[in-house]
Amino acid sequence: MLMAMQSIQNYALQSNNSFNIKTSCSHIYFPSNLAELQQLPDLTVEPFYILGEGSNTLFVEESAPIIIQPKFHGITVEEQAEYYLVTVGAAENWHELVCFCLTKGINGLENLALIPGSVGAAPVQNIGAYGVEFADFCEEVQWFEFASKTLHALTKKDCDFAYRDSIFKQSHYNKGLITQVTFKFPKAWQPNLSYAGLDTLSVASTATEVMNQVIALRSSKLPDPKVLANAGSFFKNPVVSVEEFITIQAKFENIPHYPQANGEIKLAAGWLIDQAGLKGFRHDNVGVHQQQALVLVNYGSDFGADIISLAKYVQRVVVEKFSVTLIPEVRMISHLGEQAFTALNDTHPIGKLSHD
Ligand SMILES: Cc1cc2nc3c(=O)[nH]c(=O)nc-3n(C[C@H](O)[C@H](O)[C@H](O)COP(=O)(O)OP(=O)(O)OC[C@H]3O[C@@H](n4cnc5c(N)ncnc54)[C@H](O)[C@@H]3O)c2cc1C
Numbered sequence: 001m002l003m004a005m006q007s008i009q010n011y012a013l014q015s016n017n018s019f020n021i022k023t024s025c026s027h028i029y030f031p032s033n034l035a036e037l038q039q040l041p042d043l044t045v046e047p048f049y050i051l052g053e054g055s056n057t058l059f060v061e062e063s064a065p066i067i068i069q070p071k072f073h074g075i076t077v078e079e080q081a082e083y084y085l086v087t088v089g090a091a092e093n094w095h096e097l098v099c100f101c102l103t104k105g106i107n108g109l110e111n112l113a114l115i116p117g118s119v120g121a122a123p124v125q126n127i128g129a130y131g132v133e134f135a136d137f138c139e140e141v142q143w144f145e146f147a148s149k150t151l152h153a154l155t156k157k158d159c160d161f162a163y164r165d166s167i168f169k170q171s172h173y174n175k176g177l178i179t180q181v182t183f184k185f186p187k188a189w190q191p192n193l194s195y196a197g198l199d200t201l202s203v204a205s206t207a208t209e210v211m212n213q214v215i216a217l218r219s220s221k222l223p224d225p226k227v228l229a230n231a232g233s234f235f236k237n238p239v240v241s242v243e244e245f246i247t248i249q250a251k252f253e254n255i256p257h258y259p260q261a262n263g264e265i266k267l268a269a270g271w272l273i274d275q276a277g278l279k280g281f282r283h284d285n286v287g288v289h290q291q292q293a294l295v296l297v298n299y300g301s302d303f304g305a306d307i308i309s310l311a312k313y314v315q316r317v318v319v320e321k322f323s324v325t326l327i328p329e330v331r332m333i334s335h336l337g338e339q340a341f342t343a344l345n346d347t348h349p350i351g352k353l354s355h356d
Contacts, residue, residue, distance in 0.1 A: 005029060005036035006071075013064055014302075017054035018116060020229035022302035025064040032071040032091075037179070038149045040068065047337035050177045052118035053093070056125065056231055056330055060304035060344060063335040070120055072179045075100060085139060087182045090120025094127070098211065107189040107207035108137050111198070113214045116225060116232070120178040124168045125329065126161045130214055131195040135161035139184040143168075145176040152176075163266075164236055164329055174337075221292050229298035230289065234311060235269045235326040248322055269326055270294035276317045286310045305344075308332070312346045 047065035072089035111132035285301035
């Protein structure tokens with residue numbers, strides 16, 4: 001007998017997003033196997049959003065579209081002579097996976113400790129931190145295509161990973177969902193200590209020592225969403241052409257910059273916001289975090305529109321100072337589904353503030 005997929009009507013989502021925004025959806029579906037995925041409603045008719053743990057999501061209205069929250073669980077480990085293959089359900093928690101691997105003696109993910117969210121969301125923006133990114137250990141992503149109702153095995157190459165980007169934000173966007181991920185971890189391991197803050201560790205450090213250092217560094221800089229609602233880095237680090245960079249550097253000699261393989265230059269969005277004088281800025285219930293200017297925080301607003309207004313203000317002040325447009329990393333969701341930042345109205349008083 002075919003079991004019905006779990007679904008709930010009129011579902012409140014405030015505890016399902018790390019910005020703690022009050023919103024609800026008419027239906028939420030929790031598919032946990034292929035048969036249940038095949039029972040999903042026709043997603044070409046109504047707007048929808050695939051939700052993991054909501055730690056990179058900003059709901060901008062009191063109503064949200066139909067929500068699909070995959071519930072694929074489980075971790076299996078296959079040991080080969082020179083590497084481990086670890087296959088993980090999309091609904092598993094990322095940090096718990098990192099801890100699980102390290103306790104089994106499987107090293108590699110230690111630099112990515114304490115990143116909030118689900119395993120299924122990790123490939124979408126190719127999560128990264130402390131010199132390591134998801135793509136470094138990705139072997140295969142299993143993806144369910146809505147149109148054909150079938151599963152596809154995508155190799156790392158198929159996924160087209162780049163900085164905070166992948167095929168799931170491009171050609172495969174909204175055409176399916178990730179059900180599980182397979183990682184490949186070579187047994188030959190050495191710590192990746194290239195990143196500032198880890199370079200004080202000895203090259204003989206164990207993976208657990210590296211993880212503990214990453215946890216200490218992150219905890220000292222980033223607000224815990226359970227204590228102060230936020231979605232991590234709100235904006236992506238902007239990438240500019242050499243010509244644009246030379247113009248900016250002529251005015252701001254000390255600007256941190258990171259040359260990219262394609263010849264472009266990556267800038268540090270947090271530095272730009274800080275230099276624009278906005279670190280610690282607060283207006284009513286929303287603000288820019290005091291230690292990490294790249295993180296926008298919610299001190300108690302129920303409304304995603306307040307965060308949008310703040311983000312537009314930050315973007316405007318940074319453009320005025322540096323002529324660089326910051327692009328959000330966080331996904332913005334209205335009752336019509338995902339929205340472009342530029343399409344969202346700025347109705348809150350912050351948007352009307354002038355900056356000197
Ligand atoms: C305090 C804090 C620190 C952070 N630090 C980092 C960091 O260092 N590096 C970094 O890269 N990110 C960081 N983030 C962002 C966030 O942790 C990642 O983007 C994470 O992958 C989001 O996981 P999630 O399950 O919460 O995703 P959600 O917010 O639920 O979803 C994010 C996106 O993934 C899609 N998605 C989710 N699940 C699936 C699925 N199964 N199939 C297809 N699409 C799916 C959603 O539709 C959406 O587009 C941070 C966030 C916070 C709050």
